[in-house]
Structures are given as C-alpha cells and as structure tokens.
Amino acid sequence: MTEEAILNELSGERARRHVEHITREFPTRMAGTPNGRRMAEYSMAMMTEAGVAAQMHELPGLVSFPRRTTLEVLGSPPVTMAAMTLGHSETTTPEGTIGELIDIGGGGLTDYDGRDVAGKIVVTDTTSGPGRHGIKLRTMMEKSSVRVRIKAAVANEWRPIQITVGEIKGQTDDFVVVGAHQDSWEGPQATDNATGSACILELARVFYKHRDKLRRGIVFGFWTAHETGTMIGST
Numbered sequence: 001m002t003e004e005a006i007l008n009e010l011s012g013e014r015a016r017r018h019v020e021h022i023t024r025e026f027p028t029r030m031a032g033t034p035n036g037r038r039m040a041e042y043s044m045a046m047m048t049e050a051g052v053a054a055q056m057h058e059l060p061g062l063v064s065f066p067r068r069t070t071l072e073v074l075g076s077p078p079v080t081m082a083a084m085t086l087g088h089s090e091t092t093t094p095e096g097t098i099g100e101l102i103d104i105g106g107g108g109l110t111d112y113d114g115r116d117v118a119g120k121i122v123v124t125d126t127t128s129g130p131g132r133h134g135i136k137l138r139t140m141m142e143k144s145s146v147r148v149r150i151k152a153a154v155a156n157e158w159r160p161i162q163i164t165v166g167e168i169k170g171q172t173d174d175f176v177v178v179g180a181h182q183d184s185w186e187g188p189q190a191t192d193n194a195t196g197s198a199c200i201l202e203l204a205r206v207f208y209k210h211r212d213k214l215r216r217g218i219v220f221g222f223w224t225a226h227e228t229g230t231m232i233g234s235t
Contacts, residue, residue: 009209010202014205015202016198022198023190026039028187030186032157032228032229039182041056043182044164044166052205052208054164058162060161061161062232063087063159063229064088064154064155064156064157064230066086070082070150074149075146075147081136087154087227087230088156089152092150096151097152098147099121099147100120102117102120102123107124161224162224164221164222166204167218168217171215174216175218176217178220180200180221181223183233197222
C-alpha cells in the first residue's frame with residue numbers, strides 16, 4: 001500500500017456531503033445536548049456503514065453554557081458593550097460585579113508580579129491577542145481610572161456526554177490515533193468542526209478497504225466537550 005493509493009481513493013465530494021449533512025441536520029452540537037448525541041450517533045453509524053468497528057461511549061461531563069453578558073463602563077453617560085462570558089465562569093448577582101479596571105497585559109503569572117489586583121477587574125489579552133473592547137478600554141484607561149459593571153450568566157451542569165471511537169486492527173498491537181472533536185458552539189460550525197469529523201469518516205472508509213495491509217492499527221476518536229467542557233472528551 002502506498003500513500004498515492006490512499007490519496008487516490010479519498011473523495012472530497014464524500015467529505016463535503018458529510019459536512020453538509022452535519023451542518024444542516026444537527027447544527028449547534030454542544031456536548032450534553034440532543035444534537036451532541038445525534039452527532040455522536042452519526043459518526044458511529046457512518047463508520048459502521050464503512051465496515052469499521054465503532055462504539056459510542058457515554059460518560060458524565062461537567063459542561064458549561066455561557067448566557068447573556070454585558071459590560072457597562074460607569075460614567076456620565078455610561079457605555080454598555082456587548083460581551084461574551086467564558087465557559088466555566090461564575091454567574092454574577094443580578095446587580096452585577098463592579099470594580100476598577102487594571103491592565104495586566106498578556107495575563108501570564110509573571111504579569112501579576114507586584115500588581116495589587118484585589119477587588120479589581122483585570123484587563124488582559126485573549127490567546128489570539130487583544131480584543132476590540134480590550135483596546136477601547138485601554139484607551140480609556142490611559143486618560144483616567146475606569147470602573148465597570150459586569151453582568152454574566154453561565155449554566156454549569158453535569159450532563160451525559162458522548163464520544164465515538166472506531167478501530168481498524170493492524171498486523172501488530174501498535175496503533176495510531178486519528179482524532180478530532182465533533183461538538184461545536186452555536187450555529188452550523190462547518191470548520192469547527194464538521195470538516196474535521198468529515199475528514200476522519202472518509203479516512204476510516206478508505207483505510208478499512210486496505211486493512212489487510214496495515215502494520216499498525218488505527219483508532220479513530222470523535223471527541224466531545226472540547227468547546228463546552230474544556231477538552232474533557234479527549235482527555
């Protein structure tokens with residue numbers, strides 16, 4: 001079996017059909033929801049149809065569903081900004097949490113050295129850099145101290161979550177893991193991550209046809225709770 005033989009059998013059109021089906025039939029595939037289960041059932045059914053031995057495993061997971069959030073800059077007049085709460089945050093009181101902003105840059109442990117953040121609200125970068133509101137707030141902070149009110153609502157709950165695993169045995173007990181998360185945030189979420197699931201399904205179909213030539217086995221993992229559960233499915 002050569003790499004070229006595998007590549008020649010892979011079908012972009014088949015993968016596209018998987019993406020279209022997933023995003024149309026069960027968009028918003030949050031772990032711990034009915035659509036999360038439907039996605040796991042689909043990945044199991046498609047691998048089974050291709051001949052791959054597949055199972056859906058259910059386990060309890062602590063998942064988080066951020067709700068409506070607002071950030072109000074207190075002043076005359078006050079300025080309200082739309083915001084998004086991170087998963088696994090705490091819900092504020094109905095009155096919200098009020099505090100003075102303090103900028104700690106990138107948010108690493110050393111950025112806190114010598115900084116008194118007690119009772120204050122931290123401004124820091126996201127993993128991809130400063131957000132739009134972070135830039136606006138920092139501009140305000142250059143002129144004077146800034147106080148804000150945050151109102152956040154988050155549902156943190158234990159729910160049953162599902163992962164799907166398929167396996168093709170090789171000639172030895174060694175195996176390679178091919179994995180991706182099959183859950184998503186709100187919306188069709190084609191690239192995050194229906195495309196990853198579709199690619200794995202197509203790889204499973206083609207490699208099963210050449211299973212007698214595999215020296216190592218292949219385990220296909222469709223993880224969940226990547227988004228709402230901080231990667232607990234893949235863990």
